[in-house]
Amino acid sequence: MPDWSYQTLFRPGLFRLPARRAREWTLRAMRSVSLVPGGTFVIKTLGHMEPAPILQSRIAGTTLPTPVGLSGAVDPEGIATRAIAQFGFGFVEVGPITADRIADVSPIGMNQREEAIVYPCPYENVGAEAALRRIRNPGHRLPQFVRIAPTPGAGPAQASLELRSLTDRFMSESRVSALTIEVIAQDRSPEENAGLLNQLTAYIQEKTVSTTTILLYIPLDLAEPQLAALLREADEEIWKGFVIGEVIQSPEGAVASRRGKAACISKLRAIRKQTEGKRKALLFAGAGIHEPADALELIEAGADYVLLHSGLVYSGPGLPKRVNEAIIHRKLADADTEPPAGQSFWKNWGWMCLLGIGMIIGGIIAWFIASTSVLLPYDEAFLGMAGDELNAIDPHLLHFMSHDRITLAGTMLSIGILYYQLAKHGLRFGIHWAKMALLTSGVVGFPSFFLYLGYGFFDPVHAAAAIVLFPLFLLSMRRNPDRLYRDPVNLHNSTAWRRALWGQLCFVVVGAALCIGGLVIAFVGITNVFVPQDIGYLGMSRESLGLVNERLIPLIAHDRAGFGGALFSDAVVILVFALWGLQQGAKWMWWTLLWGGAPGFVAGLSVHFSIGYTDFFHLLPAYFVFVLYVAGLVLLYPYLMKPAANEAVSSTSGG
Structure with a gap:
């Protein structure tokens, strides 16, 4: 029950109960959590x-x-x-x-x-x-x-x-x-x-x-x-x-x-x-x-x-x-000692910056291709069909594949921006939570590149990207001991702090929801491949697509599984950022959340409307997360953009 859930969700209800009952309920609930295997670790x-x-x-x-x-x-x-x-x-x-x-x-x-x-x-x-x-x-x-x-x-x-x-x-x-x-x-x-x-x-x-x-x-x-x-x-x-x-x-x-x-x-x-x-x-x-x-x-x-x-x-x-x-x-x-200088660019954090830049470049290229030809030469070679032939079979088919690939491109841009910012402002100065966010994201992200292999399709570009970027990830994680956070910290229960807890709650939910979404998409990609709304948009069943070309399903599964894995990797960074990272007056954090999330939402929402795939229930999770994302940015703005030293003296005088 951290502050972002206590102050926003639990305290208002608890304070309406008789104090003795509220105390007993709260203590027994915490005890129950702590007695579950791994409960104290979760707390x-x-x-x-x-x-x-x-x-x-x-x-x-x-x-x-x-x-x-x-x-x-x-x-x-x-x-x-x-x-x-x-x-x-x-x-x-x-x-x-x-x-x-x-x-x-x-x-x-x-x-x-x-x-x-x-x-x-x-x-x-x-x-x-x-x-x-x-x-x-x-x-x-x-x-x-x-x-x-x-x-x-x-x-x-x-x-x-x-x-x-x-x-x-x-x-x-x-x-x-x-x-x-x-x-x-x-x-x-x-x-x-x-x-x-x-x-x-x-x-x-x-x-x-x-x-x-x-x-x-x-x-x-x-x-x-x-x-x-x-x-x-x-x-x-x-x-x-x-x-x-x-x-x-x-x-x-x-x-x-x-x-x-x-x-x-x-x-x-x-x-x-x-x-x-x-x-x-x-x-x-x-x-x-x-x-x-x-x-x-x-x-x-x-x-x-x-x-x-x-x-x-x-x-x-x-x-x-x-x-x-x-x-x-x-x-x-x-x-009264001088803070230690940031690490040398080439010692560790610079490699993560390069990894982030690589993801950004890859995302831009992927977005361009997905918006134009959609298919690459090796995709057509795998299918034995050109894009025009697919379009003749079903005019929605290329659009559908484009929508998967553009959302993946937006997610790659998001990952690249987050990685670069966390490396420059966090890993560089030995901030523990930043290192853990990057480590966890990389550990789950790189293996996800190969989720699609079970369907028999091998993507040489994805494989090459993994081979190039993985050493950068390893180099960035070496010889980087934790160091103390030296910037001013929050001292008062001010209005900005209380509102920021709502903003933090929004981003925790965003991170958790995207984690679930990424896992679900990856699971669908390696099993059924399609959800009912997909079939409705395409106007063709999974079996019909298989009859048209038995290699269509593996190719689409590759796109879906890759996107799900990338989304999960992206979500892990956002979740750890929201749980552990927010510090008053750290302007770079607000800009990172803004620019780190924007490409994913722009890609995901714009492509659905551009291809006419606007099923409300299909897009409802994206709408929900987007609203929370915007609300979180608005609520966090005064806290992250205003220096901690200028905060009100106390909660009674400052709100």
């Missing part, structure tokens, strides 16, 4: 959320793939953690966990205008025993951070006993990378909280040395004087860092919203200021992160790591990836 592939090595860090021997964590409140029962772990997170929080299960069926409140979630019971959890079973078999490989808390309303004595017991249980677990302890309670006096903190500090000191990192939980709405006193009491040898909470208590319940960001920033700065000169404490913050810019603000205020909570619900599952990209861009900007 990861749809969003392309594999973190870059530059984001890695270590805490006490544990490697965190990214500095972005999942708040335990998002999935308190761990229903879909296996799926959510594929979103680009670096660690997963489990908790808050209390000694016994705390269940609640009260409605969870949603204030969409404020982008807030109101929990009537913020300590709802499965209890220590069930949590232990979940931690030992998490279904994913991400580090697990456990947050423990005493029973709500417990007095100092009971809280001390419960926290000691929970500490014993979880600190010794090998699958627990960090233990966050919730000592401070707003319904206890500052003296009671300080006393409880000292007792727990002394207790942990007596325990056997553990590799588990111990963190202290700081309520988001803790008063500044109490925070200062707490920091003076916290022994830095025991408490390696602090986790600033995500909710603010209100009469309605615990509120997680973007409004918590200001309080979180204030506490981050206060902690950094008061602990200055001491060993640097680890700081985790998760309040109010609803767009990448929010995470950058918290990091600038002193956070080492961030956790996503309400923002994941309101912005969508792509938020971790977007935050990761923003952090990478900030790291590269702070490093």
Whole structure:
């Protein structure tokens, strides 16, 4: 459920349901997908959320793939953690966990205008025993951070006993990378909280040395004087860092919203200021992160790591990836190093440019021939008939063959333009998704040249083209390691971003539809050859054509299978482009989509009208894809053509 489907299709419906039911339905749906063989691969592939090595860090021997964590409140029962772990997170929080299960069926409140979630019971959890079973078999490989808390309303004595017991249980677990302890309670006096903190500090000191990192939980709405006193009491040898909470208590319940960001920033700065000169404490913050810019603000205020909570619900599952990209861009900007130059033309990417140019030239030549003589000399030699003879048999026959060959020519032009652009702007700079788009397209495209061989017709021109172009493909894929994307990235949930998600959805559907269309056409080409509308246009049955010339069917099958394979190869590039490639302000992407798709549509639609093959149901798929294609370009235009740096500051002010 990436952002292009969540924001456009799923969120409007989910937000009409009671929040608790919507959460359960969503989590169980994601869990079901993740449990299907290959399900986690599909989830990861749809969003392309594999973190870059530059984001890695270590805490006490544990490697965190990214500095972005999942708040335990998002999935308190761990229903879909296996799926959510594929979103680009670096660690997963489990908790808050209390000694016994705390269940609640009260409605969870949603204030969409404020982008807030109101929990009537913020300590709802499965209890220590069930949590232990979940931690030992998490279904994913991400580090697990456990947050423990005493029973709500417990007095100092009971809280001390419960926290000691929970500490014993979880600190010794090998699958627990960090233990966050919730000592401070707003319904206890500052003296009671300080006393409880000292007792727990002394207790942990007596325990056997553990590799588990111990963190202290700081309520988001803790008063500044109490925070200062707490920091003076916290022994830095025991408490390696602090986790600033995500909710603010209100009469309605615990509120997680973007409004918590200001309080979180204030506490981050206060902690950094008061602990200055001491060993640097680890700081985790998760309040109010609803767009990448929010995470950058918290990091600038002193956070080492961030956790996503309400923002994941309101912005969508792509938020971790977007935050990761923003952090990478900030790291590269702070490093103040010159970006590496593009690769030498002849090293790899230039060969793909030449391949693209070759496809463009081939498409132009094929279009010219298909619009004039239609048949080449070796076609006539194979048939033993000239074009005039075919025209005398059926005046629609040459037109029909021309329509197949012109659509193939348009597809070749489209492929050539896409290949050239992705090589020049993507492969040249080691952009992973561009390389994968070209690799996948080539792997499925080149073998498709020979789908028609089963009918006994060998096309020497196609074979020669494959022999010439395939080495160029191989040369373009060599010695090209992935490099980081250095241009500005999207930081805000602006109007342009939201509209672009609709545009992205359009192109994902276009790519998927063309993939299906290409496979269907190729399958028809190597089996029945014709669809009923074809027979209606020709006015002759397949058997009649075979009686006229038994080699007509293999020749037409060659055209159809070749076109289907080329269309599938073209569609793969468009699909990967739409799924993984779109970045705000990348003007070349919009022009690539425009010029890369135009030849295919111009060829496919114009030839049908020029030869009078205008059956509505035959052309309906082309009309459908064309409308989506145009809509996608219109919706993506503001996002791709406007620099990311000039975007609105926030979604509330910018739409």
